[in-house]
Amino acid sequence: MTAASTSPDLAALYRDLHAHPELAFQETRTASIVAGRLRALGYETTTGVGGTGVVGLLRNGDGPTALLRADMDALPVREDTGLPYAGTAHGAGADGSPVPVMHACGHDVHVTCLLGAAAELAGDRSGWRGTVMLVFQPAEETGRGARAMVDDGLYERFGRPDVVLGQHVAPVPAGMPGLHPGPAFAASDTLHIVLHGRGGHGSRPETTVDPVVMAAAAVLRLQGVVAREVPGTSTAVLTVGALHAGSAANVIADRAELDVNVRTYEAAVRETVLAAVERIVLDPGPVTGSEDVGVLADAAGAPCVYWLLGGADPQVFDGAGDFAAVEHIARGLPSNHSPRFAPVVEPTLTTGVTALVRAAHTWLPAAP
Structure with missing residues (x-):
C-alpha cells in the first residue's frame, strides 16, 4: 500500500x-x-x-x-x-x-x-x-x-x-x-466476584467460614474451565488477575474478592465460560486483545x-x-x-x- x-x-x-x-x-x-x-x-x-x-x-x-x-x-x-x-x-x-x-x-x-x-x-x-x-x-x-x-x-x-x-x-x-x-479480536468480560465467609480469630477456625480457602478453591476450579469445558477447536482465556482478602495473619477475614477477565471469540463459547464462572463462584451447590x-x-x-x-x-x-x-x-x-x-x-x-x-x-x- x-x-x-x-x-x-x-x-x-x-x-x-x-x-x-x-x-x-x-x-x-x-x-x-x-x-x-x-x-x-x-x-x-x-x-x-x-x-x-x-x-x-x-x-x-x-x-x-x-x-x-x-x-x-x-x-x-x-x-x-x-x-x-x-x-x-x-x-x-x-x-x-x-x-x-x-x-x-x-x-x-x-x-x-x-x-x-x-x-x-x-x-x-x-x-x-x-x-x-x-x-x-x-x-x-x-x-x-x-x-x-x-x-x-x-x-x-x-x-x-x-x-x-x-x-x-x-x-x-x-x-x-x-x-x-x-x-x-476477542470479546472481553471483566468480573468482580465477592465471596462471603464468616470472620473470626485465626486460632479458632472451627467457628469461622474462611473465604480465603473458598477463594483458593474457586481459583483452581476456574483454571479448569478452559481446559475441560471449552472445545478444543475453540479459544478462550480466563485469568484471575487479582485476589484480595484479609489484613493480618491471625485474623480470618469475612470476605474475599477476585477480579476475573475472560476473553473469547465465539458467542457460544463466551456463554459457556461465563456460565461456568457463575456456577463455580456464585452457585453454592485469534489476538486475545479486545x-x-x-x-x-x-x-x-x-x-x-x-x-x-x-x-x-x-x-x-x-x-x-x-x-x-x-x-x-x-x-x-x-x-x-x-x-x-x-x-x-x-x-x-x-x-x-x-x-x-x-x-x-x-x-x-x-x-x-
Missing part, C-alpha cells in the same frame, strides 16, 4: 495529541480539536455523544453509509519513551486521585489518521457517493465508550450504517496493514471490518525473511499499553489514512 506522505500538519497534530493524553470520558480537549477540524472540512458535527464522543456526517448523494471509527482515550500509564513530545499529563483516576496519563495504546494515531481520511474524503467527493459517518469514540479502554454512544441514540440520531470500519496500530512494521477474516468497536457493528446490524496498522520502525525488521520472523521480532518490541510504546510517525500515519480512505471507497460506490 503506497500513498503520498502525510502532511506536516497531520504529523504536528499527532505529536500534539500524544503530548496531551486524556483518560476515558475525560477527552474534552481531544474532542474539541476533532470537532473544530471536522466543521472546517464541512462535516455536520455533533459533540457530547455518549459523554465526550464526536460524530461527523458528510452526505454526498444517495448511497450507503460507511461508519469510520477512531477511539480517543489514553491510559493511566507513566510514559517512558523519551520522546521530545512525550506526555506528562495527569488525570483523575477511578478513585479521583491524580494518575499519570499516556497514549500507550496508539489512540492518538487512530484520531490523527481518521482526521486525515476525513480531509481526503471531503476533498474528493467525485470518487464516492453516499454518507460518511465519522465516530470519534471515548472510553474504549474501559469498554464502555461504544455502548455509551449507542445508548445515547447514535443510530437514531445520525442514521444506521451499512458497515463499520476501523483500525488499531500495533508493534508490527509501519506501512504494513494486517487483516484477518472472521473474528479477529475492542468495543464490535458494539457499534452489533447495534447497527452491520458487518465490521477492523484491521491492525503497523506502527513499529520498519528498519527493526530488516532481514526478516517471512512473517514468522516478523512476529518473532515484534515480540521483543514494546507493545500496546507499555510505557515505552511509541509508534513511528511515518509511514504509520500515511498508511493509516490511506487504509481508511480505501476502505471507505470499497463500501461507497463511485459517483456517477
Whole structure:
C-alpha cells in the first residue's frame, strides 16, 4: 500500500495529541480539536455523544453509509519513551486521585489518521457517493465508550450504517496493514466476584467460614474451565488477575474478592465460560486483545471490518525473511499499553489514512 506522505500538519497534530493524553470520558480537549477540524472540512458535527464522543456526517448523494471509527482515550500509564513530545499529563483516576496519563495504546494515531481520511474524503467527493459517518469514540479502554454512544441514540440520531470500519496500530512494521477474516479480536468480560465467609480469630477456625480457602478453591476450579469445558477447536482465556482478602495473619477475614477477565471469540463459547464462572463462584451447590468497536457493528446490524496498522520502525525488521520472523521480532518490541510504546510517525500515519480512505471507497460506490 503506497500513498503520498502525510502532511506536516497531520504529523504536528499527532505529536500534539500524544503530548496531551486524556483518560476515558475525560477527552474534552481531544474532542474539541476533532470537532473544530471536522466543521472546517464541512462535516455536520455533533459533540457530547455518549459523554465526550464526536460524530461527523458528510452526505454526498444517495448511497450507503460507511461508519469510520477512531477511539480517543489514553491510559493511566507513566510514559517512558523519551520522546521530545512525550506526555506528562495527569488525570483523575477511578478513585479521583491524580494518575499519570499516556497514549500507550496508539489512540492518538487512530484520531490523527481518521482526521486525515476525513480531509481526503471531503476533498474528493467525485470518487464516492453516499454518507460518511465519522465516530470519534471515548472510553474504549474501559469498554464502555461504544455502548455509551449507542445508548445515547447514535443510530437514531445520525442514521444506521451499512458497515463499520476501523483500525488499531500495533508493534508490527509501519506501512504494513494486517487483516484477518472472521473474528479477529476477542470479546472481553471483566468480573468482580465477592465471596462471603464468616470472620473470626485465626486460632479458632472451627467457628469461622474462611473465604480465603473458598477463594483458593474457586481459583483452581476456574483454571479448569478452559481446559475441560471449552472445545478444543475453540479459544478462550480466563485469568484471575487479582485476589484480595484479609489484613493480618491471625485474623480470618469475612470476605474475599477476585477480579476475573475472560476473553473469547465465539458467542457460544463466551456463554459457556461465563456460565461456568457463575456456577463455580456464585452457585453454592485469534489476538486475545479486545475492542468495543464490535458494539457499534452489533447495534447497527452491520458487518465490521477492523484491521491492525503497523506502527513499529520498519528498519527493526530488516532481514526478516517471512512473517514468522516478523512476529518473532515484534515480540521483543514494546507493545500496546507499555510505557515505552511509541509508534513511528511515518509511514504509520500515511498508511493509516490511506487504509481508511480505501476502505471507505470499497463500501461507497463511485459517483456517477
